[in-house]
Amino acid sequence: MSMFFETIRMSLASLLHNKMRTFLTVLGVIIGIMSIISLMTLVQGATDMVGEQLASAGGNKLTISTFGDQSKAGLTEKDLEQFEVLHNVDYVSANVTGKLTVSGGGESTNGVMVKGIDGNYYRGSTDVLLAGRLLYPTDLESQTTVAMITSGLSEKLFGEMSPIGHTVQTNGISFTIVGVLDSMSPSVGFGDMLFVPRTTASNALNFGLIKAMDVYLLDTEISSETQGLVEDTLFTIFNENENAYSVFDMQIFMDMMGEIMGTMNQLLVGIAAISLLVGGIGIMNMMLVSVSERTNEIGLRKALGAKPQSILMQFVLESVFISMLGGIVGTILGIAGSFAVGAILQVTPTVTFGVIALAFGFSAIVGLVFGIVPARRASMLNPIDALRSN
Amino acid sequence: MSESLLTMTNVNKQYIMGDVVFQALTDINFSVEKGEFVSILGPSGSGKSTLMNILGCLDIASSGDYELTGSNIKAMTENQLADIRNKKIGFVFQNFQLLKKQTALDNVMLPLIYSGVSLAKRRERARTMLIEVGLEDKIMSRPNQLSGGQQQRVSIARALVTNPDIILADEPTGALDQKTGAQIMDLFQQLNKEGKTVIMITHDKKIALKASRVMHIVDGRMQKYVEGVE
Numbered sequence: 001m002s003m004f005f006e007t008i009r010m011s012l013a014s015l016l017h018n019k020m021r022t023f024l025t026v027l028g029v030i031i032g033i034m035s036i037i038s039l040m041t042l043v044q045g046a047t048d049m050v051g052e053q054l055a056s057a058g059g060n061k062l063t064i065s066t067f068g069d070q071s072k073a074g075l076t077e078k079d080l081e082q083f084e085v086l087h088n089v090d091y092v093s094a095n096v097t098g099k100l101t102v103s104g105g106g107e108s109t110n111g112v113m114v115k116g117i118d119g120n121y122y123r124g125s126t127d128v129l130l131a132g133r134l135l136y137p138t139d140l141e142s143q144t145t146v147a148m149i150t151s152g153l154s155e156k157l158f159g160e161m162s163p164i165g166h167t168v169q170t171n172g173i174s175f176t177i178v179g180v181l182d183s184m185s186p187s188v189g190f191g192d193m194l195f196v197p198r199t200t201a202s203n204a205l206n207f208g209l210i211k212a213m214d215v216y217l218l219d220t221e222i223s224s225e226t227q228g229l230v231e232d233t234l235f236t237i238f239n240e241n242e243n244a245y246s247v248f249d250m251q252i253f254m255d256m257m258g259e260i261m262g263t264m265n266q267l268l269v270g271i272a273a274i275s276l277l278v279g280g281i282g283i284m285n286m287m288l289v290s291v292s293e294r295t296n297e298i299g300l301r302k303a304l305g306a307k308p309q310s311i312l313m314q315f316v317l318e319s320v321f322i323s324m325l326g327g328i329v330g331t332i333l334g335i336a337g338s339f340a341v342g343a344i345l346q347v348t349p350t351v352t353f354g355v356i357a358l359a360f361g362f363s364a365i366v367g368l369v370f371g372i373v374p375a376r377r378a379s380m381l382n383p384i385d386a387l388r389s390n
Numbered sequence: 391m392s393e394s395l396l397t398m399t400n401v402n403k404q405y406i407m408g409d410v411v412f413q414a415l416t417d418i419n420f421s422v423e424k425g426e427f428v429s430i431l432g433p434s435g436s437g438k439s440t441l442m443n444i445l446g447c448l449d450i451a452s453s454g455d456y457e458l459t460g461s462n463i464k465a466m467t468e469n470q471l472a473d474i475r476n477k478k479i480g481f482v483f484q485n486f487q488l489l490k491k492q493t494a495l496d497n498v499m500l501p502l503i504y505s506g507v508s509l510a511k512r513r514e515r516a517r518t519m520l521i522e523v524g525l526e527d528k529i530m531s532r533p534n535q536l537s538g539g540q541q542q543r544v545s546i547a548r549a550l551v552t553n554p555d556i557i558l559a560d561e562p563t564g565a566l567d568q569k570t571g572a573q574i575m576d577l578f579q580q581l582n583k584e585g586k587t588v589i590m591i592t593h594d595k596k597i598a599l600k601a602s603r604v605m606h607i608v609d610g611r612m613q614k615y616v617e618g619v620e
Binding site: 003006013017296297300301302303304305306307308309310383384387 | 443448472477483491500501503504505506548
């Protein structure tokens with residue numbers, strides 16, 4: 001054991017003696033580890049962020065689009081009830097849409113997305129209500145002519161004035177505005193929108209049958225089973241024409257996204273690993289120079305009783321020290337760098353213990369792998385020849 | 391002769407260089423007893439360095455037997471040879487072979503690292519040895535702060551520190567001026583008087599004659615030294 005500590009002491013002493021050379025060699029490893037760490041934490045951070053965004057956009061729902069056919073153009077209010085009772089279904093939210101010209105406050109805007117929604121629409125949404133109220137189930141039942149308006153559209157029609165209580169006209173129908181939604185809300189995105197009760201839209205505005213529906217799940221783990229039930233129901237509703245509808249599972253999309261990000265992560269880390277490889281070659285180069293410079297010392301040590309493995313150990317430890325030092329500094333700089341870059345890209349890097357452990361493991365392995373060849377060369381030197389090289 | 395420290399019986403050494411076989415040593419037969427001071431005298435190219443390497447267990451004879459304190463050197467692994475060099479042999483080299491970046495104390499401690507002696511004991515024994523060779527005020531000096539004679543004393547202290555069976559000195563005065571060389575020879579004689587077995591290899595007859603027995607090596611063959619020539 002004392003021999004081991006002695007070897008560590010010798011290795012460190014020799015590294016400290018050649019400070020500049022050691023620093024430059026360490027730099028190679030630092031750059032390699034730094035790029036691996038920063039890429040891994042950034043990509044992981046981005047993956048987590050995209051995942052969160054997707055989940056908030058509805059990781060817990062099946063999205064159904066109906067195209068219909070000659071016999072049946074879409075879903076009726078009655079059809080919806082069949083989905084609500086399926087196993088693992090929390091609730092459904094269906095809507096009808098159309099693009100219309102909307103006028104009010106003496107102004108008029110065309111191409112407004114008018115969306116007929118139900119009371120469940122806002123249960124799975126993060127849209128922001130700026131003023132007034134949402135649409136109630138009672139609005140659907142009695143097919144009232146009330147509407148929610150997006151803040152952008154409100155400004156175009158009513159200027160700075162609050163639109164609550166005022167009316168807008170579209171398709172010859174007058175709607176009383178009861179709520180204002182922030183135009184920056186996630187589901188708005190399309191620009192100017194007017195939200196009205198679905199039943200009113202279907203009938204009074206002539207939007208017809210339901211073309212889009214979200215089925216919200218209680219448990220996303222069994223989403224594919226529920227998807228099966230939903231598809232069976234649609235199959236029956238559309239008279240066994242399976243081209244009349246499609247079911248999209250957000251969870252599958254999220255899994256796919258995760259896989260893509262994972263592959264990208266591997267690719268980037270693979271590229272970064274090349275720089276670590278270059279760092280390793282730097283170590284090997286330095287160690288080979290060091291061995292040939294110290295041939296005489298190695299010969300002397302062997303003459304005085306050093307066994308090949310103690311020489312081997314001395315040089316391997318030197319190279320592992322360099323590499324580990326690079327690993328430590330590279331990890332610190334890599335994390336710092338990823339937070340700096342993350343601040344610019346607005347991505348919060350995800351630093352896990354695993355990433356740090358991986359970087360350390362990598363750097364130790366690099367030191368070992370690239371140190372072993374020079375160290376073996378040193379340990380196999382013939383002491384007679386080595387002593388003569390002066 | 392039964393108390394022999396080392397015995398060489400019909401030792402031969404050949405080097406093969408391509409298809410040329412070079413006979414470096416031929417039928418070397420000799421023994422050294424405990425407490426002797428033997429010098430091996432020979433001109434360059436006589437095979438004395440080869441003999442020194444075999445004596446020092448740095449090399450192995452091509453044929454014949456070399457017994458060192460009961461061990462047959464032929465049948466040994468590299469690790470066993472390293473152990474023998476560490477424990478039984480103290481080397482003194484012509485060009486001192488000191489580690490330039492380390493102090494006299496560190497240099498003397500070096501062989502003890504490979505004996506597995508603890509740091510405290512290594513320090514103590516190395517210090518004692520340096521005092522014994524007259525360098526008590528140079529213990530923390532580095533080789534470049536020491537004269538040639540002082541450096542050779544450090545190297546002798548290093549050879550003594552493991553308390554080996556033999557001190558093996560290869561041209562120990564070769565890099566020194568005459569006066570300093572004579573002082574180093576005095577030190578060897580003194581060590582021999584204290585009971586150390588010393589084998590010295592040299593091309594210098596005057597130096598060789600300081601030993602109690604002189605062997606002459608010419609063209610790889612060992613001969614009794616004959617008084618009178620040169």
